[in-house]
Amino acid sequence: MAKQAKNAISPTRSEDFPEWYQQVVREADLAENSETRGCMVIKPWGYGIWENIQHQLDQYFKRTGHQNAYFPLLIPLSYLEKEAEHAEGFATECAVVTHHRLEAQKQEDGSTKMIPTGELTEPYVIRPTSETIIGAAFARWTESYRDLPLLINQWANVMRWEMRTRLFLRTAEFLWQEGHTAHETKEEAIEETRMIHGVYEDFLRDHLAIPVIPGEKSEAERFPGADMTLTVEAMVQDKKAIQAGTSHFLGQNFSKAQDISFTGRDGSVQHAWTTSWGVSTRLIGTLIMTHSDDDGFVAPPRIATQQIVIIPVTPKEDTRDAIIDACEALAKTLRAKQFHGEYLRVHVDKRDIRGGDKKWEWVKKGAPVRIEIGPRDLENRKVCMQRRDQDAFDKSFLDKEEFIQNIENTLQEIQDNLLQKATEFRDANISECSELNEFETYWDQDQPGWLLTPWAGTTEEEETLSKKHKITIRCLPLDKQDGDVAPCILTGKPTKTRAIWGRSY
Amino acid sequence: MAKQAKNAISPTRSEDFPEWYQQVVREADLAENSETRGCMVIKPWGYGIWENIQHQLDQYFKRTGHQNAYFPLLIPLSYLEKEAEHAEGFATECAVVTHHRLEAQKQEDGSTKMIPTGELTEPYVIRPTSETIIGAAFARWTESYRDLPLLINQWANVMRWEMRTRLFLRTAEFLWQEGHTAHETKEEAIEETRMIHGVYEDFLRDHLAIPVIPGEKSEAERFPGADMTLTVEAMVQDKKAIQAGTSHFLGQNFSKAQDISFTGRDGSVQHAWTTSWGVSTRLIGTLIMTHSDDDGFVAPPRIATQQIVIIPVTPKEDTRDAIIDACEALAKTLRAKQFHGEYLRVHVDKRDIRGGDKKWEWVKKGAPVRIEIGPRDLENRKVCMQRRDQDAFDKSFLDKEEFIQNIENTLQEIQDNLLQKATEFRDANISECSELNEFETYWDQDQPGWLLTPWAGTTEEEETLSKKHKITIRCLPLDKQDGDVAPCILTGKPTKTRAIWGRSY
Known part of the structure; x- marks a missing residue:
């Protein structure tokens, strides 16, 4: 399994970019296809990235006055019929629930087959997005201008029955956040749309090390039902664009269709001005295509599932316990330190397998910093550090205390390097x-x-x-x-x- | 709106407990029914509790070696057919997806109706629980005993088409965590089942202030497909029981049905031993029924959406700004302090409405500590503190610095009082x-x-x-x-x- 040469991933990016991507996802153990058509299993190493995205982005939303809530997964068909353009935009890719029970039916071969029964008088669709169902709640909640603004966000799963899928980038089910807000005036709603657009730009740059081009969509590319769609566009390594996040000014289109109305300051009944905005697990696909190389995934430290992986190198039985203890002690010290306000995420890989296999596994999984401690390092109070933003064969032997002192700088350096490299690539293209x-x-x-x-x-x-x-x-x-x-x-x-x-x- | 007498909630608990519950949920603005049959909207004040539960319980799971992942919402019917007892247990309450698109159909009255089209050759059910779909992944992931244990948790929505629903306690869609683990030996799997059972007991007691009776379910009450179900049972104020969390030892029932097999240490092919365990948004219903009183919801400080609400009392225009500034400054000081490792959650209610209305709103919403600052308090560097675990008319005038110094103790005292009261009630009954x-x-x-x-x-x-x-x-x-x-x-x-x-x- 241990590789002597470079290119832990085959094919390489230049040989076959789409297949390289699939292999990176697979070798880094980020996600896999399931037997549910177009739906993926997000494995722990991939889900850890999503947890960090959730946690960190959520802080931006809370700081800007938004609150999280949760709305039903199933949308009555009648809701979709209200905003025609919106309904049309999603009609061809809706999963429809039509029955509410199953009945076991014995087959001729003795096996049992489950048959749907209990047909619903009104079917439901699994939300492809929640404008309509959240709008219905906003209509209930809005009586006076005093009830505005409503600043709501939801972390949820959504479903769009896509015909061609690709792990993370386009899947029938995906995870996302969808913000939905209602305002008294047009100006406020536009200001909200722009503010969130700025949040997305900052978040992608500072947390995911993805430089984006912020801009407005042309009319042809707008969200169905929006008056204005703002987007952040990322360029990945085959120079294609990925729409990484969008923020929509919905005007009064949804509020009129759903009667989100209120009594204004002048006593007149008015319709609210609404917005919606979201990013999804697509960000993880964008991240992979932006930073990874021919050795596998490269995770920016701020959102890496584990930031530092410590590998005990134990060639001899008599120093084995001492080395493992030293690794655990180092992990404990590091875990008490912080990077951007979060405790460091550190993993000690104590598995009883070959060191070379371990090393290449963590290269492919993109851990930002790998540390090896062997018998001589233990004696000399040194660590052997390898960085994922450098060549896989580069090593630095550092004084342990110095390494601990500098770890924040090291992580920030890696983060900055990844952003710089991606920015240069984009600008050159x-x-x-x-x-x-x-x-x-x-x-x-x-x-x-x-x-x-x-x-x-x-x-x-x-x-x-x-x-x-x-x-x-x-x-x-x-x-x-x-x-x-x-x-x-x-x-x-x-x-x-x-x-x-x-x-x- | 301001009440002169007690009993902000009508009816009271003794008059009509079920209706009292509905009113508490409503008046505390925790959740509401939606037009999707049996599904609720969890409003920000209720969802904040769920966020705290998620975050705090997740730490227990991570500390005990579990990793989060995400599996598809839709389960192929064929998966359900494999474990007969399990399938039978959930068959009568499954939402079934049978179509994957909609077509707009013009009606005679000129309106548009959406009609399901694109019938699926194999329908899917929305997960009522994920043993079958996670088991299918486990079967793919398990080759050797070295791949075990698998210790996975998922935070997700699930759906059970319940006929009679009640906000939080029984809803068609609910949010939960479901742990799924696979082990090499029976003993390890039983140990895992018991360990998590202990985590639930500790979590409910220490975080939700709910004392539970931990025990085993009789065979009749076991989870469909389990060999042993452990439960934590809470007694609420009408003396009924709520099953607040369960941990199941599934033996080899699922691993045999789904072929979760591995090559053991002796080279023989064996079936894994699996467990599953979960708690849900039902916990919030249990919490409400355990602690609330005839004035509304009572939130234990550790999981309260906001722990401290500061109300500026501004009878005169000339001191208004100074008082609001003092409230904001106090909030800032408090937000830098921690309670059980989390920064304090503090809200300043600056709305321009009557003070009495504000007070009773926060009583009904169950904020653990309410602080008022008026002109005289400002002058004397005092605050007026009211605690939700005490009579709504009790007030303490405290030196501001002393209040800040003691806030952690105050919150812990409230937490302890709620647990003690609930424990005494349970034991007496x-x-x-x-x-x-x-x-x-x-x-x-x-x-x-x-x-x-x-x-x-x-x-x-x-x-x-x-x-x-x-x-x-x-x-x-x-x-x-x-x-x-x-x-x-x-x-x-x-x-x-x-x-x-x-x-x-």
């Missing part, structure tokens, strides 16, 4: 383009990057161009909308608008 | 009984307590007695099985076994 010819031939290459163009086309023109080159407008990047007037790349109309185009997951 | 006559007439009274009896009856005899008096054996209490031999209350057979009987939710 976005180009400005103002010539249609150049634009059209750009997409013929293998693994094209993203193009930034002046844009004033219609939705139909956008869709024609998108279909032709299998691209989409990823976003209208926020920081590029106030520059010079230039001719639209397609129509030549003068415009300040800039669009980013690319392939995507 | 459990009697020993060895005469069948006495036993039979006992159940004629309004709100009977629990009876402890010598028991050696069969399952049928148990069921006959249960039906006759609308009671069940709640458990065979662990600490009462090694006493004297006495004649079974029904059959007269000499036995060391003792059973606790009672009515239950």
Whole structure:
């Protein structure tokens, strides 16, 4: 099992990127497919990342005044019928519950088969998203302007019956958070939409080491039922885009469909202005595709399931117990230290298997820091440190006390390195383009990057161009909308608008 | 809205206990019914309790070596068919997914109706519990004895199509944790089952201030498919029992049905020994029924959504800002202090409504400590403290610094008082009984307590007695099985076994 050469993952990224991704997920033991169509099992090493994302992102939500709550999994069909555009957007991928019991039926071969019975008079769908059911609650809760704003978030599972699935990136069931808010004024609701958009940008950069392009979606790419969709777009290593999080200003579309109304300050009855926003376990897929290499997964320290793995190296029986004790003592010391306000997550791998196998297992699983302690290290009060952001064969022999003193810096350095590398990669693969010819031939290459163009086309023109080159407008990047007037790349109309185009997951 | 007299909740407990419960849930704003049959909306004040339960109980699981993971919501019907007893136990209450898309159909009146289409060749049930789907994963993960034990926990929603529901206590969808473990030997699996049983007992006592009777379920009351079910039974204020948590030793029943097998130390292929265990949002219902009074909910400090609510009393405009600043400053000081390793949860209620209304709102919501600061308090550096475990009209005027110094003790005192009160109530309502006559007439009274009896009856005899008096054996209490031999209350057979009987939710 121990590898002498590099490339613990086969194929490599350049050989076959999609297959490399599947192998990284598998070798890092993050998740696996199940027998439930399109649904994955998130294994402990992958779920640990989700727990850290949940915990850390939740603090942003709470600090900005949001409260968590929980709403039913099943949505009455009649709710979906109220907002037509929204219903249409999700109709083709809804899991529908039609019965509420099973009856055992003996088969001819003696076996038993379970048959659905107890047909429901009104079927339910498993939530693909909860605007409609949370909106119904908001309608009950909102009488006066004094009841606003409502600032609610839910951590939940949702289901969209996708035809082609890929672990973490696109699964029929996924885990997410969905924020839903209702406001007295349009301005407040837009401000909320933008504020959360900023939270997502900060969170991805500072916690996941993923640099994103924040921007607005074009009308064609908006959330069904939204007036404005803001997105954070990540570029992964095959230069495709992943929509990593979205924040929607819903205007009064849902509040009118669901009668979320209140008596305003002037005594008149008004409809609330609502927003919704979410990130999902898709973030884990984005994370894997952003940082991993041909040796496997690379976890940024802030969200790593375990940040430090300590491996006792015990070639001889007589020093074995002392070495294991030293490893446990080091783990205990480290666990009392903090990194960004959380106690360090440290694992001691005491399994009775070959050291080389252990090492490569933790390389593939992406543990940020690996520590080995052997007989000589024990004697000299040293540790052998290996970092996942460095070559798998690099080693530093450090004074143990010095290592402990510096651990926070070390982790932050790894975090910063990953962010820097991803940022450089992204920036090297976005180009400005103002010539249609150049634009059209750009997409013929293998693994094209993203193009930034002046844009004033219609939705139909956008869709024609998108279909032709299998691209989409990823976003209208926020920081590029106030520059010079230039001719639209397609129509030549003068415009300040800039669009980013690319392939995507 | 401000009450002059006691009894903020109507009816009181003695007038109508079930209706009192509904009103407490409503007035404390903990949860409400939704339009999804039998499913509730858990509102922020109720969900905060669940977040605290999750976070605190999860630490017990992690400390004892368990890891969290996530498994699919939908279970293929074929999985359920494998363990017959288990399937039968849940068949009558399964939500069944039969279709995977909707089609909009125009109605004669011009409206649109959504019709399920895309029928599945194999339907799925929404998990009522996950033994079967997690067992299928365990079967994939287990090759050698080196892969054992598997110690997995999942925080998830589950669904059981209950006919009669009651907020928190019995709902079609509920939130829970379900632990699933697989072991090499029978002894290890039984040890795990007992260890978790102990965790539940400790957690309920120390965190929820709920004293439970730990015991084993009789065969009739066991989990479908288990060889042994351990339970923690709580007595609430109408003296009924609530099964607050269970831990099951599943023997090899599931591992044989699902082929969770491994190559043992001796090279032979063996079946694993499995366990499962869980607590749910039912705990919140148990909590409400245990501690609340005729003024509303009473939250034990350790799991209260907010532990301290600070109310600025601002009769005059000129001192208003200074008082609000003082309240915010106090909140900030308190939030930097800890109680059982968690930062204090403190809320400042700055709403512009009548002080009396505010006070009674927080009484009904059960905030453990209420603090008022008015103009005179500000001047004298005092605070007015009111405790939810004391009469709603009791007040203590405390030096502010002294209050801050003592806050941990104060919260612990409230926590201890609630536990003591609940323990005394429970102990006063459990009697020993060895005469069948006495036993039979006992159940004629309004709100009977629990009876402890010598028991050696069969399952049928148990069921006959249960039906006759609308009671069940709640458990065979662990600490009462090694006493004297006495004649079974029904059959007269000499036995060391003792059973606790009672009515239950």
